[in-house]
Amino acid sequence: MSKTATKIPACSECDNKDNIFCTLTPEQTEMISENKGSNFYKKGQAVFYEGNQSHGLFCIHKGKVKLSKLGENGKEQVIRFAKTGNILGYRSLFSNEPYQATATVLEDSYICHLSKEKYTDIMKENSKLSWKTMQLLSKDLKSAEQHLINIAQKTVKERIAEALQLLHTTFGFLEDGKTLSIMLTRSEIADIAGTTTETTIRTLAILCKENAIELEGKRIIIPNISVLTKISGLYD
Amino acid sequence: MSKTATKIPACSECDNKDNIFCTLTPEQTEMISENKGSNFYKKGQAVFYEGNQSHGLFCIHKGKVKLSKLGENGKEQVIRFAKTGNILGYRSLFSNEPYQATATVLEDSYICHLSKEKYTDIMKENSKLSWKTMQLLSKDLKSAEQHLINIAQKTVKERIAEALQLLHTTFGFLEDGKTLSIMLTRSEIADIAGTTTETTIRTLAILCKENAIELEGKRIIIPNISVLTKISGLYD
DNA sequence: GTCAAAATATGATTAATGTCATGATTTTAA
DNA sequence: TTAAAATCATGACATTAATCATATTTTGAC
16 A cells, blocks of 8 residues: 655645535534545555455545455455545444455545544534435445346346446546546456456447447447447347 | 224334334434324235335334335346334435335234434434434445345355345244244245246255255245355355 | 566357246135 | 135256357556
8 A cells, every 4th residue: 555745635625525525614624634644546556455444434535446345256346436536435434344345446546544533523513424424325325226136137238238337427438528437457347247257358349349339448438328228228 | 005003002112122213312202103103014015115205214113024126127126124123215314316115015014104304303413313324324235235246246046045044134033943934935035036936946946955945835944054154155 | 679467359168047838736815 | 615816846948148268469567
């Protein structure tokens, strides 16, 4: 876990405005700002590991992160993604359990850290933060359940199409408005859809042949997202 | 949704003691007691439906409930179970979204109902209830993610073995200490494990042949739970 | 720039599971 | 009590996707 000098500003200067901390008073913002730690993470580095003791929560100042768990056979399953402004590791706030997933940085990122205690202190005096936290948990639960039903009932092709849509809704497109702004390996895409690397390669080729996507190495271009939506939703 | 005269006591007299309401003051308990509604549900009846407007949350006074969602192909997926003392529908508290799942009663049950407003009013003045609610959400999220990885990575046999264990940990055994106290159809078990009815029938027969379980119609006997644990956890 | 390692690609084969069909058994309701 | 409906059971077959093998291409470190 490398630490280098970063240019992360005080929380009051941070422009991640629509996140969970937006309801804090200036004093509370100042308090977390004084107590936070900031780190730089290089692509591929882990922020925390599944099973490790939780020491607090993380806020992504700028970056992209995947959360994954290992199955009993050692295969990875991607649970969720997080991006600039999102927080990580907040689930361990409510129990003394270790982290339930491993957070891995998908591209060079700046991430702040706040201790459990500071966060819960603020929650105690700011019911809006509690409320926001519950909404966040509730939202994550909803998507986990949706992901479950997708993996349980859809074909690989539908799941891959859905995985690409998830990457789009989470990380968006590049400036050209059609190229996914995140580049993953085929194996990482497989770990989202719950399939193998080979099947993912073949399925992406099929989607390409059907003009649902275009492939330029790891770059994935989605000219028309509704084509993917159709593929992911229907049994043909 | 039938309503009949029930013998549900006031909340202060209710002996579901280890649930989310155990931190309430006597006044708060009195307040929810006065505002609750109580209903009797016959086996098979729905408490609420996925997609319907949420009007509040439910507390199972006595009974067994399954929560399920419909996939896009119309196939049901069981998300979670709930039993005496558990609450249902609390997720819709944090957003104005409709219920995300259908709650169906697995055996005749008595279930109370409390409006969103009363619950959130109490949360505002009782931070312990907020805390408990967050713990509950967090626990549900954890098991949803575990369920996801199981369905994504395990074989049908392992998933069925795991489903039986879930039924055991949720609902327990009959007085004999080895017969599951819940009786589901093969099709309902299939909907937990994310497989088909036929495959479930065959797999249960295999587990039976391997002496992991005994079958007496819908009655499932698990003489030694650790045998199932072993089957559900390992790739052979 | 070169080389090794990682990632991509593709084919052949196999295993797991879904689908369809049919009959037996159990449950439910009149 | 009995008939209808639902559930359970089993076989045959089809299909999907995993596995194994082997090139080829890309990437990253020196």
